[in-house]
Amino acid sequence: MTQEFDFSQTVKMNLFELTNEELHHRLLNRAAEERRLTHQILQLIAEVDQRKLYLPMAQASLFDYLVKLIGYTPASAQRRIAAARMMQQVPELGSKIENGSLKLTQVSQVQQVLRLVRKKDNIQLLPNEKKDLLAKLENKTGAESELILAQEFKLPAQTQFRQKIQKDESVRIELTLSKEQMEIVERAKTLLSHALPGATLAEVIVNLAERYVRTRVGAKSRSKSQTETEAEIDANAEANAEVETKTRTDQGSTSAAEGIQRQRRGFSQQAxxxxxxxxxxxxxxxxxxxxxxxxxxxxxxxxxxxxxxxxxxxxxxxxxxxxxxxxxxxxxxxxxxxx
Ligand SMILES: [Zn+2]
Structure with missing residues (x-):
């Protein structure tokens, strides 16, 4: 009889006994194991691909097989297929993924760009060219990789503005900002992070527009007290961050504005x-x-x-x-x- 080792039980028993150092190193080790496992999975996927094992199993493609029979999400399946196929041409990729210097998402980015240049310029890279390209992306972030690929293949900057009304009357906008313009928007997002934690770019833009409208016509369209309360919260969020955070935790059942007023009075001597x-x-x-x-x-x-x-x-x-x-x-x- 085989005896099953109940790993989850051990974890439950031991986790709280670990020192911070041990906890950190255990996670580091497990993450390394996870990457090792990913490498092995890519090898298996590549072999399934070679044998077209999905066909006798009534799946039309490797992608369908990974999603329907193995249980990956479409995005995870797509990333693994891209990496498994790239690994066939660039065998070194496996060890790069295993040591963490390249990520599956980067391989996906490369695959998308290669597809684009193949379609657009009829350029097909040789395996050693792909190897050199991947080497340039090692230890880079997703954004850095994107920039390197765009420069490497001289991808034209998309500048046309697209605006499309969707069936729920929402509007889909595609626009291009210069590096400097994007920096300003990012700066506004950072400054708004207290008032709008975790806001999307769309929420930031709308919030800025609302503020502008409020300074010009806001008081007419809203009740006075509402405008004042919101303005106070906004002002507090930006200029009085410390007080605002404390208020948020102390707030309880009172309104934010009341809490802020109280805190402001309490701190007035040392502010x-x-x-x-x-x-x-x-x-x-x-x-x-x-x-x-x-x-x-x-x-x-x-x-x-x-x-x-x-x-x-x-x-x-x-x-x-x-x-x-x-x-x-x-x-x-x-x-x-x-x-
Ligand atoms: Zn920090």
Whole structure:
């Protein structure tokens, strides 16, 4: 009789006993195993592809087989097929995926671009050219890979504006922003991150438009109190980040505006002057939280708050040298862990 080893049970029993270090290393090891497994799966998929095993199994394509019989989502199946086929021509790809220097999504990006240039310019890359191309994408992010591919194949920038009304009367817009224009939009998104956590680009654009409309005609179309309350929340979210976050957690059953008013009064004696706050957050390269062990700095530009290097309860003041930008997650972490 074989004895099944109940891994899930062991995990449940042991996880809370792990030190932070052990937990981190266990996850690192498992992630490495996952990549090793992905490599093996790609080899198996390539073999199924060679044998056309899906045909006798009544599937019209490898894609159908992976989705219907193996259980991958369409996107996962597509990425694995792209990588398995690329691996046939560039055998090194398997070990690159296994060591994490190349991701399945990057192989997918390459495949899409190759399909495009084949169709457009009738260019077909040789296996060693594909190998060189993949080497250029090693350890790059998705966005970096996209840029490299666009430059490599001189893909023309799409500039035409498309606008299409859909059946639910929503409008689908396709537009091109220059690098500089996109930077401005991203900056607005970052500044709005307190007021609009996790907002999509569309939500950011609509929010900005609403603000503009409000400054011009808003008061006429809304009741006065509603406009004031919203304006107050907005203003608070941007200029008074610290207070706003505290209010959100303390809010309870009272309205946001009431909570903000109360907090504002409570902090009035020690509040950091708005100009100083703006200065600290405005110049910043993002959250300055540093991992004492690795020296790694967070750098997030979302949900930035002003942190006191020497906490206020320990006598720290609002002098600029005692202030630094910190994301709200790290600010809370510092506060609750006393570090
Ligand atoms: Zn941070």
């Amino acid at each position: 950091i002057p708005a100009a100083v706050k703006k200065d600290v957050l405005g110049r910043s390269q993002g959250c300055e939280f540093r991992d004492a062990k690795t020296g790694k700095v967070c750098g997030s530009k979302l949900f930035l708050e002003v942190d006191h290097v020497q906490p206020r309860f320990a006598g720290g003041g609002n002098e600029p040298f005692n202030l630094r930008p910190m994301c709200s997650s790290h600010n809370k972490f510092r506060y609750t862990n006393g570090c």
